[in-house]
Amino acid sequence: MMTEKIIVKENDFLGEKYYYTKHSSGLDIYVFPKALTTSYALFGTRYGSIDNKFKLAGDDEYTVVPDGIAHFLEHKMFENENGEDTFLRYAKTGASANAYTSFNMTAYLFSCTERFYESLEILLDFVSNPYFTPETVKKEQGIIAQEIRMGEDNPGRCIIFDLLKAMYENHTIRIEIAGTVNSISKITSDILYKCYNAFYNLHNMALCVCGDVSVDKTLETADRILKAQPDFDVQSIYEPEKREVVKPYVTRKMQVAKPLFNIGIKDTDISPDPRERMKKNAVISILDDMLFGRAGEFYNELYSDGLISESFGYWSEHNKSFSFVSVSGESDNPSEVYTRFKKYIASCLEKGLSAEDFERCKRVSYAAFIKGFDSTDTIANSFLNFIFDDGDMLDFADIISAVTYNDVNETLHGMYREECFSLATIFPLD
Amino acid sequence: MVVIKHKIADGISLNIIETDKFKTNYIAVNLLTALDKKTAAYKALLPAVLKRGTVNYPDMAALNRRYDMLYSTHINTRCFKRGETHIFGFSAHMLDNRFVLDGTDIVSETLSLIAEIMFSPALSDGCFSSVYVESEKKNLIDLIKSKINNKNSYAVLRCQEEMCRGEVFAVSEDGTVEDVEAITPQSLFDFYKEIINRAQIEIYFVGKYDNNLLVEKVRNAFSPIRHVSGFVPYTEVIRNADTVREVSEEQPVTQGKLSLGFRSGAVLSDGDYEKFIMFSEIFGGSPSSKLFMNVREKLSLCYYCHAIPDAHKGIMIVASGIEVDKKEIAQDEILLQLENIRRGDFTEDEYEAAKKSIINGYRSITDSASGLVSWFLGRKLADIEISPEKAINLIEKVTKNDIVEAAKKVTLDTVYFMRGTLKESGENKNDD
Numbered sequence: 001m002m003t004e005k006i007i008v009k010e011n012d013f014l015g016e017k018y019y020y021t022k023h024s025s026g027l028d029i030y031v032f033p034k035a036l037t038t039s040y041a042l043f044g045t046r047y048g049s050i051d052n053k054f055k056l057a058g059d060d061e062y063t064v065v066p067d068g069i070a071h072f073l074e075h076k077m078f079e080n081e082n083g084e085d086t087f088l089r090y091a092k093t094g095a096s097a098n099a100y101t102s103f104n105m106t107a108y109l110f111s112c113t114e115r116f117y118e119s120l121e122i123l124l125d126f127v128s129n130p131y132f133t134p135e136t137v138k139k140e141q142g143i144i145a146q147e148i149r150m151g152e153d154n155p156g157r158c159i160i161f162d163l164l165k166a167m168y169e170n171h172t173i174r175i176e177i178a179g180t181v182n183s184i185s186k187i188t189s190d191i192l193y194k195c196y197n198a199f200y201n202l203h204n205m206a207l208c209v210c211g212d213v214s215v216d217k218t219l220e221t222a223d224r225i226l227k228a229q230p231d232f233d234v235q236s237i238y239e240p241e242k243r244e245v246v247k248p249y250v251t252r253k254m255q256v257a258k259p260l261f262n263i264g265i266k267d268t269d270i271s272p273d274p275r276e277r278m279k280k281n282a283v284i285s286i287l288d289d290m291l292f293g294r295a296g297e298f299y300n301e302l303y304s305d306g307l308i309s310e311s312f313g314y315w316s317e318h319n320k321s322f323s324f325v326s327v328s329g330e331s332d333n334p335s336e337v338y339t340r341f342k343k344y345i346a347s348c349l350e351k352g353l354s355a356e357d358f359e360r361c362k363r364v365s366y367a368a369f370i371k372g373f374d375s376t377d378t379i380a381n382s383f384l385n386f387i388f389d390d391g392d393m394l395d396f397a398d399i400i401s402a403v404t405y406n407d408v409n410e411t412l413h414g415m416y417r418e419e420c421f422s423l424a425t426i427f428p429l430d
Numbered sequence: 431m432v433v434i435k436h437k438i439a440d441g442i443s444l445n446i447i448e449t450d451k452f453k454t455n456y457i458a459v460n461l462l463t464a465l466d467k468k469t470a471a472y473k474a475l476l477p478a479v480l481k482r483g484t485v486n487y488p489d490m491a492a493l494n495r496r497y498d499m500l501y502s503t504h505i506n507t508r509c510f511k512r513g514e515t516h517i518f519g520f521s522a523h524m525l526d527n528r529f530v531l532d533g534t535d536i537v538s539e540t541l542s543l544i545a546e547i548m549f550s551p552a553l554s555d556g557c558f559s560s561v562y563v564e565s566e567k568k569n570l571i572d573l574i575k576s577k578i579n580n581k582n583s584y585a586v587l588r589c590q591e592e593m594c595r596g597e598v599f600a601v602s603e604d605g606t607v608e609d610v611e612a613i614t615p616q617s618l619f620d621f622y623k624e625i626i627n628r629a630q631i632e633i634y635f636v637g638k639y640d641n642n643l644l645v646e647k648v649r650n651a652f653s654p655i656r657h658v659s660g661f662v663p664y665t666e667v668i669r670n671a672d673t674v675r676e677v678s679e680e681q682p683v684t685q686g687k688l689s690l691g692f693r694s695g696a697v698l699s700d701g702d703y704e705k706f707i708m709f710s711e712i713f714g715g716s717p718s719s720k721l722f723m724n725v726r727e728k729l730s731l732c733y734y735c736h737a738i739p740d741a742h743k744g745i746m747i748v749a750s751g752i753e754v755d756k757k758e759i760a761q762d763e764i765l766l767q768l769e770n771i772r773r774g775d776f777t778e779d780e781y782e783a784a785k786k787s788i789i790n791g792y793r794s795i796t797d798s799a800s801g802l803v804s805w806f807l808g809r810k811l812a813d814i815e816i817s818p819e820k821a822i823n824l825i826e827k828v829t830k831n832d833i834v835e836a837a838k839k840v841t842l843d844t845v846y847f848m849r850g851t852l853k854e855s856g857e858n859k860n861d862d
Contacts, residue, residue, distance in 0.1 A: 090718070
């Protein structure tokens with residue numbers, strides 16, 4: 001076995017630890033032992049739907065690729081040169097395999113309850129060996145077209161992208177992850193190879209395994225399959241994005257039972273320091289619960305007035321390339337919800353937040369974080385998200401507990417400005 | 431994994447699944463009743479109204495603040511059907527006491543809170559508050575109407591409804607809009623007082639706690655009710671379809687949704703259901719199944735095509751999303767793959783893959799508290815006691831011939847097709 005320096009990181013309070021090593025191939029490998037029945041492996045690249053414009057080392061010109069290509073590539077990776085389908089390879093070990101593409105990453109995964117290292121070998125092997133032909137590309141266009149159609153008929157999905165397009169002018173987060181039927185028709189095997197070679201460099205990737213797994217055997221498997229790669233030298237080009245939203249309001253009609261609303265709060269104040277971003281993530285999550293949580297004034301007043309229901313929810317994203325909060329639900333009167341939202345925010349800005357609410361919501365964030373350690377699937381996915389934003393999951397409990405009332409107040413005042421709000425709605429067809 | 435069963439009172443049981451592998455504990459309180467058109471809407475509405483407020487926490491804000499203080503232990507409502515048994519009640523997923531920073535006994539406090547929600551609701555003039563009832567009626571009606579928003583699940587639901595029309599199973603666990611509208615605060619309160627003493631109550635606890643203490647706490651928590659009679663689950667099973675019925679509906683969407691409804695000829699209580707499960711796995715249970723490999727990978731007709739079996743009702747829906755003009759091709763291919771299995775046309779690899787996939791799934795259940803409850807509750811309804819680990823032994827014994835025989839029992843009953851009428855996406859887009 002090749003010798004590599006192995007770093008152990010431990011959190012005594014959580015009773016969790018992981019091992020890290022930079023593999024000789026260039027790959028960052030994380031092993032997170034966990035005494036559960038199901039083991040899980042996640043092999044991801046820092047490459048998602050937002051990376052549609054890039055420059056290779058030595059290139060003068062930028063390459064611009066069709067929308068939806070990262071997702072298309074994810075599908076095509078499952079085909080192999082010898083004609084064997086990757087799912088059929090996994091079928092022999094009994095692992096349950098899948099993959100996903102998000103805004104900023106593509107990840108391949110499996111979960112299993114036996115023969116972990118055989119499945120790990122399949123995972124590392126098929127993701128390291130691309131094979132595309134014009135015929136297989138054409139076949140996939142039919143399948144993905146149906147996936148896109150399914151998304152186009154899904155109001156919950158449509159409203160998110162309507163909102164992102166309303167908020168962002170240039171940022172490629174406004175592009176649909178799977179692209180459109182038209183954009184994917186322009187994808188060829190040559191472009192797929194170009195993107196693969198650019199972004200599927202092991203130096204741009206990470207492997208996280210979690211469960212009843214050993215560091216030695218994981219590294220042995222990596223030694224066998226992975227070959228050393230040159231340094232990663234690809235520059236993704238993201239256009240600058242102004243602070244204000246492009247459109248304060250967008251709407252469309254679709255077949256829905258009742259109008260849907262999604263309020264976006266756009267945030268461009270993103271720190272280059274990963275620890276600051278982790279902290280702001282914790283702050284936003286506490287602040288969201290204070291503002292929109294089920295124990296709070298906003299939710300309860302609107303619920304009592306029949307303006308919102310159980311379907312009301314909120315989530316946020318905060319990482320090095322984008323940051324926003326989304327507050328969504330169903331309502332017979334979305335414009336009244338929006339008016340009340342703006343009034344409520346104005347009053348919070350004026351009166352300040354309650355210190356008691358702050359302590360309560362800090363407790364909620366802490367509990368939600370601890371609950372995430374009961375499944376190898378949740379751990380691995382959350383872990384990789386932290387890693388890809390240069391953070392560390394095992395530090396997050398301490399980061400939450402260090403958040404102060406002032407931090408939350410500052411973020412409220414920094415983020416919640418009317419010029420940064422967009423409202424997207426979907427109304428029923430006439 | 432074993433379930434330790436404790437009788438709490440007549441008609442009330444506590445089932446403890448002891449494990450220390452989680453950082454959390456899980457409690458589910460299930461009221462088991464016969465599915466029935468007259469009362470379905472009541473059972474769906476009741477937990478939602480109870481969750482609006484109690485004597486000590488008179489409104490939702492007060493209750494939600496209490497959840498937060500219990501380290502975000504939300505008491506969630508549950509309402510679903512298994513075969514023709516209607517199950518409703520509450521569940522909570524809580525941090526284990528060792529992660530609690532202020533010394534609270536979360537398990538004990540959560541149990542008290544569930545009991546308070548169930549037995550000490552906020553009342554006005556001796557009845558449920560009409561404000562809460564009317565508000566939750568509106569929410570339930572909205573939920574029923576909103577089912578059409580998700581076309582994937584709606585097309586499966588519509589197929590089940592059409593296939594089982596006239597059978598109890600066609601009754602929705604949420605009731606109908608008309609049935610919900612007819613409920614009054616008084617009629618709901620009368621129903622509540624009766625059902626709380628008549629439904630069989632199965633409480634599940636997954637996690638680690640002093641078992642004797644837990645039994646005592648549950649006994650205290652459920653002491654306000656006096657049970658009158660037992661409930662025996664029953665589901666009508668039709669084993670064969672005589673003729674195939676076609677149902678087609680137009681919807682203003684871009685895709686077509688094809689749902690084929692089959693009578694599977696097998697149910698969990700038969701005692702050899704694993705034979706059917708092996709069949710449905712090979713047919714359409716995973717990405718290495720015949721449906722995925724042929725309808726999607728070979729013919730490129732769809733993004734998803736899979737078989738959804740129902741272990742209690744003895745039906746199976748094959749669900750897919752396709753181009754509207756590809757309905758016949760897709761249907762022919764799905765039926766051809768069924769025919770292939772009936773003829774024994776599947777390989778040793780497919781057989782082994784199905785086995786491994788099911789075993790992997792069964793073993794994984796032991797890593798999920800709610801998955802364990804769902805497993806054991808389902809077995810209880812079928813009157814069989816078997817853990818996921820033991821069920822693996824039965825899967826191991828299924829032969830290829832068993833699979834062929836299981837496939838031969840499957841008959842097509844109903845073809846449901848949602849015909850999308852929008853030609854091109856983008857015609858109702860507002861941007862780009």
